[in-house]
Amino acid sequence: MTTALNILSSTMGGLLERLLRHQLAGPMEQFEIHRYVPLSLGAIDVSFTNSSLWMVVATGLAALFFFSATRSRALIPGRLQSVAELTYDFVADMVRGAIGQEGMKFFPFVFTLFIYILLANLLGLTPSIPGLTHTFTTTSHIAVTFGLAMLSISIVIVYGFYKNGLGFLKLFVPSGVPPWLLPLIVLIEFVSFLSRPLSLAIRLFANMLAGHIILKVFAGFIISLLGAGGVVGAIAIFPFLGTVAITMLELLVAFLQAYVFAILTCIYLNDAVNVGHH
Amino acid sequence: MPASTKDQPDGPDRRRLDDLSRRLDAARGERxxxxxxxxxxxxxxxxLGAGFRLASELMAAVLVGLALGLGADFAFDVSPFGLLAGLFIGFAAGLRNAAAAMTAGQNDAGGGADKEKRSGEDDR
Structure with missing residues (x-):
């Protein structure tokens, strides 16, 4: 019995040693960008990186899923088609609820945004296969989230001026403000409008970054405690349970943040569609 | 259902019924x-999402105010008053954003959650 335990612990120790040497990089290492295909456009670096790869994977998965789900287009939907229809209804309700029927012209944009962010978040939670894939969460980089946020706000601004002309500027003048306060209020409203893309970007990026760092740190505790062995090793069950719990929480956060990004985009689009109706 | 089985004589049927209702209750409670x-x-x-939302709204507005203030300092050479004014306006805008998010959250997030729950029940 003891010899078996010894053998087990020595092999475990060897495995752990290898894990410690190779896998246990810092919690920030997962966010590093690696160039796969170096490319440059003038002075701009447009290399195909691991971030680009996971963006392509997210887009490809979304396209694959919806192509195969809508292929049969049956009156009585199968499993895949049901999921696709539920997703459609979910986003369509969100758009109609926030903007109204007129907002449905933005449905393709909001739907794409929601599905892309959801898939990117969820793909970041899939485990890496050692030596084959290295999972990367594209939405944990502010460059990506700020790009998406700027896309949303650009559409709001362009459509707002296209539809309302200069009347869109009424957005900065809330009704029922005494005239002597107006300059200050307009300034505050202007800063508040400018902060929208930043807050969209920061929220998604910070959620993803924080969640992945916490996961990595907790998982690192398991390895370190098991590496210490003996009674201390038994304590490793607690960070293990913690990691399981945080993984479940992260699944929820992944969905919630995609939802929040999409619904806030709808709310901002509503300002452009119905100026002064709030 | 003791009320409906009260008038029946004691017997194996009664006992089985009681047992069944007990198990049903237990299962229902578990669920x-x-x-x-x-x-x-x-x-x-x-x-957690709501908290993150408030924090990011406040922070983003302060950051934008800071950037505008620093920009004004740089452009009009009024340092440090641009920075001070920018921070104050940014903070005001942040509070305004957070207040708006909170009021919207009360009407909006609750409704959304209800809707989710309802559509979930429809499928089952």
Missing amino acids: ETDAEKAATASARGRS
């Missing part, structure tokens, strides 16, 4: 606690 647990977990996640 309810499971549902409650899931509800608390998702409520916790939702409030």
Whole structure:
């Protein structure tokens, strides 16, 4: 019995040693960008990186899923088609609820945004296969989230001026403000409008970054405690349970943040569609 | 259902019925606690999201105010008053954003959650 335990612990120790040497990089290492295909456009670096790869994977998965789900287009939907229809209804309700029927012209944009962010978040939670894939969460980089946020706000601004002309500027003048306060209020409203893309970007990026760092740190505790062995090793069950719990929480956060990004985009689009109706 | 079985004589049927209702109650209770647990977990996640939202709204507005203030300092050479004014205006805008997010959250997030729950029940 003891010899078996010894053998087990020595092999475990060897495995752990290898894990410690190779896998246990810092919690920030997962966010590093690696160039796969170096490319440059003038002075701009447009290399195909691991971030680009996971963006392509997210887009490809979304396209694959919806192509195969809508292929049969049956009156009585199968499993895949049901999921696709539920997703459609979910986003369509969100758009109609926030903007109204007129907002449905933005449905393709909001739907794409929601599905892309959801898939990117969820793909970041899939485990890496050692030596084959290295999972990367594209939405944990502010460059990506700020790009998406700027896309949303650009559409709001362009459509707002296209539809309302200069009347869109009424957005900065809330009704029922005494005239002597107006300059200050307009300034505050202007800063508040400018902060929208930043807050969209920061929220998604910070959620993803924080969640992945916490996961990595907790998982690192398991390895370190098991590496210490003996009674201390038994304590490793607690960070293990913690990691399981945080993984479940992260699944929820992944969905919630995609939802929040999409619904806030709808709310901002509503300002452009119905100026002064709030 | 003791009321409906009270007038029946004691017997194996009665005992089996009691047993069945006891097991049914137990199963029902289990399911309810499971549902409650899931509800608390998702409520916790939702409030975490709401907290993050308020924090990011406030922070983003202060950052934008800071950037505008520094820009004014640089452009009009009024340092440090641009920075001071920018921070104050940014903070005001941040509070305005957070207040708007909170009022919207009260009407909006609750409705959304209800809708989710309802569509979930329809499928079952």
